[in-house]
């Protein structure tokens with residue numbers, strides 16, 4: 001992977017001495033297609049919002065189109081995991097269902113904790 005691209009977009013992974021594995025860590029964003037693969041006629045703008053360059057950083061944390069939906073779902077999913085682990089640690093729940101099936105309730109209590 002070219003060092004200039006890595007420096008500009010802080011791409012991690014891939015070893016410059018081992019080109020055989022470098023594509024295992026690459027997501028084919030439009031920015032990558034235009035600036036690394038140098039594909040002609042590539043529009044580098046995000047295919048959701050069309051306003052910013054489509055980089056991993058933009059897709060995972062900065063796209064205004066994803067902010068109200070996907071980022072909220074991701075944050076809520078993380079909060080559910082924390083809720084479940086804290087409730088288990090405090091012995092407020094006994095259900096050991098997988099995190100993706102867990103539905104938190106707003107108030108939990110037992111004999112020792114209210």
Ligand SMILES: [Zn+2]
Pocket residue numbers: 046047048049050051052058062063064065
């Ligand atoms: Zn976007």
